[in-house]
Amino acid sequence: MNAGAVLLEALGTSPERVITAAGSLGDVALAGRVRALAGRLDQAGLRRVASRMDNGLAWLELDLALRLLDGVHVPLPTFFSSEQVGHALASSGAQAVIVADGTPLPPGQEGLEAELADTGLDGWRVGAPALALPDGTACITYTSGTTGRPKGVCLDAAGLLAVAGSLVQASSAIRPRRHLCLMPLSTLLENVAGLYATLLGDAQIALPSLAEIGYTGASGLDVPTLLKCLHRYQPESVILVPQLLLALVMAAEHGAPLPASLRYIAVGGGRIGPALLARAQALGLPVFEGYGLTECASVVCLNRPGAQLAGSVGQPLPHARLSIDEGEILVDGVRALGYLGGEALPDGPVRTGDLGHVDADGFVHITGRRKNVFITAFGRNVSPEWVESELLQHPALAQAVVWGEAQADNVAVLWPRRPDLDDAVIAGALAQVNAGLPDYARVSRFVRASAPFSAADGLLTANGRPRREAILSRYQAEVDASYRRPASVPIAGVAA
Incomplete structure (x- = not known):
């Protein structure tokens, strides 16, 4: 079969398997x-x-x-x-x-x-x-990449179903009865976890259009429209990227009611700061952080009911086996067949490029990307994802990419949550975040982006992660100029 x-x-024989605006x-x-x-x-x-x-x-x-x-x-x-x-x-x-x-x-x-x-x-x-494609290819999905020509990854149907089956097992304690697809279906995560796992789990699928969800253009999101969508479909489960989770948390903190139906909010696609998770938990949101990659057919690890640890991405799902080699996470089990153009995956476990460790209880902790880690002029290794996740908890900051290779301090290319915020407000926001960071990780200067980072202009991936090489290349002149001026961000509220 x-x-x-x-x-x-x-x-x-369910009379309502798929629900849309049309019926x-x-x-x-x-x-x-x-x-x-x-x-x-x-x-x-x-x-x-x-x-x-x-x-x-x-x-x-x-x-x-x-x-x-x-x-x-x-x-x-x-x-x-x-x-x-x-x-x-x-x-x-x-x-x-x-x-x-x-x-x-x-x-x-x-x-x-x-x-x-x-x-x-x-x-x-x-x-x-x-x-010619690798034998058994069922899906060709395109990785984020750092250029305008994303790489095609070939996956087989058996692997996709294995991941979906693991996800059904992971959520069995809750057994959500209606899933609302909030991510584009072209995103592998929603395809596998939102469609296949929901069908295998005998649950309903709510399928609004992207406009009904609140997406505007390639990267914009209208939060009131998103909230209206959630209340209309009353889902028990959703999948969110960190930016969507932050939008819901901020809306709830400002008094917007969220549907009481939510029982399982899976979050992945980027690092989630512990402060954001704590805010979500304070609101009673059932958030479960996970981790995966395209070459392993999406989800590899997931927090789940009865097996959850804040700050981790959960334990490996049944189809996956993890190991650590010199700080890098390796995954064995379900894996891609290869890449378009005849490029094969190396033999053995998939090298993820992600840095992390597995604790004594089997929970996996991600600390950053090997290729993104930069070394300051003082020889300190900094994972920019960590600093960026802290910055994006501040209500004034919407997008950030941090860099400081061979520099005495770090710079952030930023887009504020409101374009009318002046530089003094942004500097103050950075100072507040800096107060909770060690000195080598603090952001001492910043560059204002000319527009929000978006997938359409090649600065975001499909699921909202920054294409940092492209962003830094786009703003290289401004970054260089910032280092010719004195640092502009006060530390802990004291003028620099």
């Missing part, structure tokens, strides 16, 4: 639509398909149909630039791009409305040459 059959087999769809109808779409794709000879669609029922149906066909899905984020889309299509050898019915097609392209009639989908064929 292939992955598509397994996922459809998990369906029962709900039951198990029998969903299975019928998926099988019908798989037949249409098969007749059209489409087995390797790229998609570029909003969150919704059509995305889910296409993905399940390709799983049923043992096909290859290449989900393209909606924020990808035309250059990135072109690179993804050429590098993956996709036969067609599938979009929602009614989406304008590129000039001169003939649509697929005849082949995909009555499916809610359209698209166009791509004249890319057939490219």
